[in-house]
Amino acid sequence: MASPGARADSALRGQVVASFGRRFLVELDGSVTVSCVARGRRRGIACGDNVRLTRISATEGVIEDIEPRTCLLYRSDEKREKAIAANITQVVVVVAIAPAPNAEFIDRCLAAAEHAGARSLLVLNKTDLDDPGEQASRISARYGALGYRTVPASMHSGIEHLLAELRGHLSVLIGQSGVGKSTLVNRLVPDANARVAGTSATRDAGRHTTTRAQLYRIDAQSALVDSPGMHAFGLNHVDAADLSHAFIEFRRFLGDCRFSNCRHDGEPGCAVDAAARDGRVLAERLASYRRILKTLA
Ligand SMILES: Nc1nc2c(ncn2[C@@H]2O[C@H](COP(=O)(O)OP(=O)(O)OP(=O)(O)O)[C@@H](O)[C@H]2O)c(=O)[nH]1
Ligand SMILES: [Zn+2]
Structure with missing residues (x-):
């Protein structure tokens, strides 16, 4: 007893x-x-x-x-699901001039955020680096046109505009390895390093294995979860119908396909296909959707 x-x-x-x-x-x-x-x-x-x-x-x-969650962001491959962060209200997708951004990776992150029910913010980082292909402005224009907010950032310029976007939210930072997430966290949360080296409990836990994710308080209403850099963002937990909804600009066409179970993968009478042909949907986004669709279980 x-x-x-x-x-x-x-x-x-x-x-x-x-x-x-x-x-x-x-x-x-x-x-x-x-x-x-x-x-x-x-x-x-x-x-x-x-x-x-x-x-x-x-x-x-x-x-x-x-306790019951309001939201759970996770990724998955054929073998298993990996919970990234719970109860978040905002997914911050960090991309950089270098390593060069990968459009499909961004689309996967945004789709996962939509599927989880969190809003998204795109951070275009390392804007101090040369951008010969002007990838940053292309990404900003592409995703801005879809309705996503984008914020430029660099370790050499102010961080206030990004901080303003984080206020009132539990945000999670995700991105490919090396895009500068840790550098951003240390600037957004000045005592971030102090916490890692903090209590004996922290040191004890840290001895066994590496951190997967860590939450930092920004103020009483705002916090940030940093997740380890990743190479791929598996979406095996999303089915085809949910994937098409997670591409937000497809939504208004989804009821108009000839077949009610259309997967928008080349079927005749597909309204998303028609929208891509006349420029109402970006061909690259539809191509990205189709590549992801083929990887789903
Ligand atoms: N030029 C430039 N380099 C940066 C900037 N931010 C970070 N870096 C550099 O980019 C490299 C990676 O930065 P990190 O902050 O470790 O990146 P990360 O996303 O946390 O990487 P992972 O730990 O693999 O997830 C380091 O060499 C940083 O010094 C920036 O704004 N401009
Ligand atoms: Zn269709």
Whole structure:
């Protein structure tokens, strides 16, 4: 039988502020963090999750349960799903002049955000670098025309305009390796490094494996989850119908295809195809959609 003390402790609630694979840092309030493992074989706990935990010592605890989520961003391949961040309201897709942006990667990130129900922001980073092909302005024009907000950024210029876009949101930064996410985080959250090297619980968790994601508070209403750079963004958890909805400019054509189960992949009478032929949908976006469609389970 549990002691009265243990019962009181298991009513503790906190938020996952770092995920190290099997170990998590849970913040109980503004200052106390506890290094936790999950009860049993519970999987899929993500940074940003609100959890119920039992504290077993001053620095350690066990996550018993996850509170219902308002939103979960994840990616998946044929083998497994990877939760990136929970309860987010905004996905910040970071692309840079170098490494050169990959349009399909951006489309995958935006589709995942739409599917998760979060709004998106595109950050065009490293604008101080030469951009002979003017990729930044092309990307900004392309996605701006679709209705996505884009913000330029560079480590050599002010960060206030980006900070303004983050206020009031729990945002998650995603991007390919090397686009400058960590550099951005350190500028947006001046004590970001301090936290990584902070409590003994942090050091203990960090010894076992590398961080998958970490949450930083910007102010009382705003926080930022940094996720490790990735090479691919698998969308195996999205089915074909949801994928076409996740390409936001396709939506107004979706009811007009000849076949109600049209996959917009070359079928006769496809309204999305017709829209791409006369320029109402960008041919590159339809091509991107079709490439992604072929990779779905
Ligand atoms: N020219 C230029 N270089 C930058 C800028 N921001 C970051 N870098 C450089 O880009 C490289 C990668 O930066 P990081 O911040 O480590 O990139 P990251 O996205 O966190 O990379 P991962 O850890 O692989 O996800 C470093 O050499 C940075 O110094 C920028 O605005 N301009
Ligand atoms: Zn169609």
